[in-house]
Amino acid sequence: MTPYSKDFPVSWEELHRNARALSWRLLEQGPWKGIIAITRGGLVPAAILCREMDIRLIDTICIVSYGAGEKADGVMKQGELNVLKGVEGDGEGFILIDDLVDTGRTAAKVREMLPKAHFATIYAKPAGKPLVDTFITEVSQDTWIRFPWDMEYTFSTPLADRHAK
Numbered sequence: 498m499t500p501y502s503k504d505f506p507v508s509w510e511e512l513h514r515n516a517r518a519l520s521w522r523l524l525e526q527g528p529w530k531g532i533i534a535i536t537r538g539g540l541v542p543a544a545i546l547c548r549e550m551d552i553r554l555i556d557t558i559c560i561v562s563y564g565a566g567e568k569a570d571g572v573m574k575q576g577e578l579n580v581l582k583g584v585e586g587d588g589e590g591f592i593l594i595d596d597l598v599d600t601g602r603t604a605a606k607v608r609e610m611l612p613k614a615h616f617a618t619i620y621a622k623p624a625g626k627p628l629v630d631t632f633i634t635e636v637s638q639d640t641w642i643r644f645p646w647d648m649e650y651t652f653s654t655p656l657a658d659r660h661a662k
Contacts (some may be wrong), residue, residue: 501641509645515619515633516542520549522631523592523617530590533558533614535607538596541646542619546594556584558593558610562603578606588614597642598625598632 523529523546531554534543540557547555559581588611597620598604604625608616620642621632636642 501639503637503640504643505636505640506643506648507645512541512619512645513545516545517549519617519619519631519633520546522633523615524550526615526631528590529592529615531555532592532594533584533588533611535560535593535595535603538644539594541644542596543594546592552592557582558584558607560603560606578602580606580610583610587612591615592617594618596620596644598622598629599638601625601628604628 519542527550529550529552532543532546532552533556534540536557536559543555546552561579561581591611591614593607593611593614593616595603595616595618598616598618599622601624604616605628607614608628615630616628617631618629619632620634620636621629622636622638622640624638626632626635
Protein backbone atom coordinates (compact mmCIF):
# COMPACT_ATOMS: atom_id res chain seq x y z
CA MET A 498 0.00 0.00 0.00
CA THR A 499 1.37 3.42 -0.95
CA PRO A 500 1.67 6.07 1.79
CA TYR A 501 0.42 8.68 -0.70
CA SER A 502 -3.34 9.26 -0.90
CA LYS A 503 -3.21 12.71 -2.49
CA ASP A 504 -1.80 13.85 -5.82
CA PHE A 505 -0.38 17.37 -6.24
CA PRO A 506 0.58 18.22 -9.83
CA VAL A 507 2.82 21.28 -10.20
CA SER A 508 2.93 23.25 -13.46
CA TRP A 509 6.05 24.93 -14.85
CA GLU A 510 4.44 28.33 -14.15
CA GLU A 511 3.68 27.44 -10.54
CA LEU A 512 7.18 26.08 -9.97
CA HIS A 513 8.74 29.21 -11.45
CA ARG A 514 6.51 31.53 -9.38
CA ASN A 515 7.36 29.63 -6.17
CA ALA A 516 11.10 29.60 -6.97
CA ARG A 517 10.96 33.38 -7.49
CA ALA A 518 9.17 33.77 -4.14
CA LEU A 519 11.93 31.70 -2.55
CA SER A 520 14.49 33.99 -4.20
CA TRP A 521 12.85 37.07 -2.63
CA ARG A 522 13.10 35.53 0.82
CA LEU A 523 16.70 34.43 0.34
CA LEU A 524 17.87 37.78 -1.09
CA GLU A 525 16.92 39.42 2.22
CA GLN A 526 19.20 36.98 4.07
CA GLY A 527 22.31 37.29 1.83
CA PRO A 528 24.86 37.97 0.61
CA TRP A 529 25.53 34.46 -0.66
CA LYS A 530 28.71 32.91 -2.04
CA GLY A 531 26.83 30.47 -4.25
CA ILE A 532 24.25 27.73 -4.57
CA ILE A 533 24.58 23.98 -4.10
CA ALA A 534 21.82 22.00 -5.81
CA ILE A 535 20.81 18.56 -4.62
CA THR A 536 20.42 16.51 -7.78
CA ARG A 537 18.22 15.92 -9.52
CA GLY A 538 15.25 17.74 -8.02
CA GLY A 539 17.18 20.83 -6.98
CA LEU A 540 18.61 21.55 -10.44
CA VAL A 541 15.64 23.48 -11.89
CA PRO A 542 15.02 25.54 -8.74
CA ALA A 543 18.77 26.26 -8.56
CA ALA A 544 18.77 27.62 -12.11
CA ILE A 545 15.87 29.95 -11.29
CA LEU A 546 17.46 31.12 -8.02
CA CYS A 547 20.79 31.79 -9.76
CA ARG A 548 19.09 33.99 -12.33
CA GLU A 549 16.85 35.85 -9.89
CA MET A 550 19.60 36.40 -7.31
CA ASP A 551 22.41 37.06 -9.81
CA ILE A 552 24.51 34.20 -8.44
CA ARG A 553 27.09 32.69 -10.79
CA LEU A 554 28.69 30.03 -8.59
CA ILE A 555 26.74 26.78 -8.57
CA ASP A 556 27.73 23.27 -7.52
CA THR A 557 25.91 19.99 -6.97
CA ILE A 558 25.59 17.27 -4.40
CA CYS A 559 24.50 14.08 -6.11
CA ILE A 560 22.48 11.72 -3.91
CA VAL A 561 20.30 8.81 -4.96
CA SER A 562 17.50 8.14 -2.50
CA TYR A 563 14.84 6.54 -4.68
CA GLY A 564 15.65 3.10 -6.01
CA ALA A 565 15.92 2.87 -9.79
CA GLY A 566 12.85 1.08 -11.05
CA GLU A 567 11.53 0.25 -7.56
CA LYS A 568 7.85 1.14 -7.39
CA ALA A 569 4.99 0.51 -4.99
CA ASP A 570 1.55 1.14 -6.50
CA GLY A 571 3.14 3.16 -9.31
CA VAL A 572 5.10 5.43 -6.94
CA MET A 573 8.89 5.29 -6.51
CA LYS A 574 10.02 3.75 -3.22
CA GLN A 575 12.73 5.36 -1.15
CA GLY A 576 15.78 3.13 -0.71
CA GLU A 577 19.24 3.49 0.78
CA LEU A 578 20.99 6.86 0.41
CA ASN A 579 23.95 6.77 -1.94
CA VAL A 580 26.17 9.87 -2.22
CA LEU A 581 27.54 9.94 -5.76
CA LYS A 582 29.25 13.36 -5.47
CA GLY A 583 29.84 15.69 -2.54
CA VAL A 584 31.29 19.20 -2.24
CA GLU A 585 34.21 20.68 -0.30
CA GLY A 586 33.74 22.69 2.87
CA ASP A 587 31.01 23.07 5.47
CA GLY A 588 28.57 25.09 3.34
CA GLU A 589 29.10 28.45 5.04
CA GLY A 590 27.69 31.25 2.86
CA PHE A 591 25.97 28.84 0.47
CA ILE A 592 22.33 28.08 -0.24
CA LEU A 593 21.60 24.37 -0.40
CA ILE A 594 18.55 23.91 -2.64
CA ASP A 595 16.19 21.03 -3.37
CA ASP A 596 12.72 20.82 -4.85
CA LEU A 597 11.20 19.38 -1.67
CA VAL A 598 11.92 17.86 1.69
CA ASP A 599 9.81 14.74 2.26
CA THR A 600 10.80 12.26 4.97
CA GLY A 601 13.93 14.22 5.84
CA ARG A 602 16.34 11.35 5.14
CA THR A 603 18.18 13.16 2.31
CA ALA A 604 17.97 16.45 4.21
CA ALA A 605 19.59 14.92 7.29
CA LYS A 606 22.43 13.53 5.16
CA VAL A 607 23.18 16.85 3.42
CA ARG A 608 22.90 18.71 6.75
CA GLU A 609 25.56 16.36 8.10
CA MET A 610 27.75 17.07 5.06
CA LEU A 611 27.17 20.87 5.01
CA PRO A 612 26.13 21.96 8.51
CA LYS A 613 26.63 25.70 7.86
CA ALA A 614 24.69 25.89 4.56
CA HIS A 615 21.28 27.56 4.45
CA PHE A 616 18.91 24.79 3.37
CA ALA A 617 15.98 25.91 1.19
CA THR A 618 13.26 23.99 -0.63
CA ILE A 619 10.19 24.99 -2.57
CA TYR A 620 7.96 22.36 -0.94
CA ALA A 621 8.13 20.89 2.57
CA LYS A 622 6.30 18.00 4.22
CA PRO A 623 5.87 17.81 8.02
CA ALA A 624 8.43 15.03 8.58
CA GLY A 625 11.22 16.95 6.85
CA LYS A 626 10.22 20.54 7.58
CA PRO A 627 12.34 20.90 10.78
CA LEU A 628 15.49 20.26 8.71
CA VAL A 629 14.88 23.16 6.29
CA ASP A 630 15.69 26.81 6.97
CA THR A 631 13.41 28.32 4.29
CA PHE A 632 10.58 26.90 2.17
CA ILE A 633 7.57 28.26 0.30
CA THR A 634 4.72 25.71 0.40
CA GLU A 635 3.88 23.03 2.94
CA VAL A 636 2.02 19.93 1.76
CA SER A 637 0.71 17.00 3.80
CA GLN A 638 2.90 13.94 4.30
CA ASP A 639 0.45 11.76 2.34
CA THR A 640 0.77 13.90 -0.82
CA TRP A 641 2.81 12.88 -3.86
CA ILE A 642 4.10 15.98 -5.64
CA ARG A 643 4.24 15.59 -9.41
CA PHE A 644 6.84 17.95 -10.79
CA PRO A 645 6.53 19.24 -14.36
CA TRP A 646 9.67 17.41 -15.51
CA ASP A 647 7.99 14.11 -14.51
CA MET A 648 4.72 14.61 -16.38
CA GLU A 649 3.17 14.55 -19.82
CA TYR A 650 -0.02 16.32 -20.81
CA THR A 651 -2.82 13.74 -20.85
CA PHE A 652 -6.50 13.38 -20.04
CA SER A 653 -7.37 13.71 -16.36
CA THR A 654 -10.36 11.90 -14.85
CA PRO A 655 -12.60 14.36 -12.92
CA LEU A 656 -12.31 13.98 -9.14
CA ALA A 657 -16.02 13.15 -8.74
CA ASP A 658 -15.61 10.24 -11.18
CA ARG A 659 -12.64 8.92 -9.20
CA HIS A 660 -14.61 8.88 -5.95
CA ALA A 661 -17.65 7.23 -7.56
CA LYS A 662 -15.72 4.00 -8.19
